Amino acid sequence: MDKLNINIKKIRSDFPVLREKVHGLPLVYLDNAATTLRPQVVVDALAGYYLRYSANIHRGVHALSEKATAEYEKSRRTVKDFIHASSTAEIIFTRGTTESINLVAQSFCRPSFKPDDEIVVTAMEHHSNIVPWQILCEQVGCRLKVIPMNDKGELILERVDSFLTERTQLLSIVYLSNSLGTINPVQDVIDKAHQKNIPVFVDAAQAMSHCPIDVQTLDCDFLAFSGHKIFGPSGIGVLYGKEKWLEQMPPYQGGGDMISSVTFEKTIYNTLPYKFEAGTPHIAGVIGLGAALEYVQSVGLDLIMNYEKDLLDYGTKALLSVPDLKLIGTASNKASVLSFILPPIHPHDIGTLIDEEGVAIRTGHHCTQPVMKFFKIPATSRASVAVYNTKEEIDLLVQALFKAKKIFD
């Protein structure tokens, strides 16, 4: 394999779904921001657990349980290495980014936040990085503040400072916007917040499969991502948190495995990270996630990033060759996402018509209704690329769009 380029043929052969036909045509999968496809190694890891050692973890003394526990904890080390955390105590498995955010809202914020305290987010957040904070605001009487973006879909960095006041208790920011593709200047924002001792939560759901992330360099206080957006199983995700915060936080849920000892008078909680993993977890999911991260490591995130940048530039030019097409989200620092409108055709009609050509994209508000409101549109069509996509597939998307236009002419 070429050291500077990815072996696209090999990568495509790793993903069985890419061999599927849709309406008799080869699948062109450009809906990666919704969920990514899974390579064979992830499917094998899931099946391997269910077929060979599907025992419960942490408590069994028999061989299968030992094996399951070992594989489960190996995945935790893989996650730790992948995001460059300092310890596995900081890696908590959750159902996904959404649950990770809710966990922090309820366990980190709720016990100590006071009325009139403020939580700061950006104008391009996914609903999952808005609603858990709104629920918290209702519970404790704090307020949600929103740092604005410009018409290109870029965070207005100069405005950040004015939002960070003595009342600000937490800043939560999306790393890579799912509806616009904007890569936020997360490092700058974290540095600004930390100058005022404000902890920062990073929603890395979209970013994980596109950008190398080092939580110690970033110095973020919390970071969350989902398995299904980085070629892993759905229903599994990660919360990274600095040990000093996780230690002082009460458990999010009570149950088995999160305790050291239980009597009817008093329960002593387990140590980190188990304190936050009540009940039998998604064992196969964790093992599958480990396999997915190892897969990404084997390709190399730097190479992935370079490859996708080229693809995105090509896609941007190709889409702009379609008359009347307007890109939504034109930040100078972008990854993966090509959101667009093609008036007068409604995005849902585009979605249905190009599906006819085997092209899968997402249409709608992408769980970012405030972003749609900002751009004064009800919805967009969104093509989003991953490492297995090609320029030929972008060409097929563009051809399909021309066809759709013809039908509506």
Place this chain on the structure above:
Amino acid sequence: MSRDGRQELYKQVIISHNKKPFNFKKIDNATHEAEGYNPLCGDHLHVYLIIDPQDIIQDLSFEGDGCAISKASASMMTKTLKGKTVAEAKEYFGQFHRLIIGELNPDNEEHILGKLSVFSGIWHFPSRVKCASLAWHTMKGALDKQTSISTE
């Protein structure tokens, strides 16, 4: 679903109703009106009706933002129901509903749907059925004096 079937969804009649919808306006002196909302796609429709004391729909119209399917469906609905009684409108609603979920086959069953049967193939596209039904649910909601309708 075959490729040919797929193209069938966007029949000429739907494209032309989408381009030039009938009764696409607000009625200021409406006796009945409702707002319909499809949370799946964010589409909004407002349906206005004037119903006289004899329960006859003297006029009806719609406004809003939506895809070709929902706009064409709304346009054809207003064209069909003008001059009909409330009872007839409900009968149309029932038959149209059965049509779009694939329970009524217009080729094998007697019906009053006329040109509305152009939507008969839509049950092949489960995510688009709500687009076709939004105007109808909103109209029914207005008749039942509900002001806000959601297809969820």
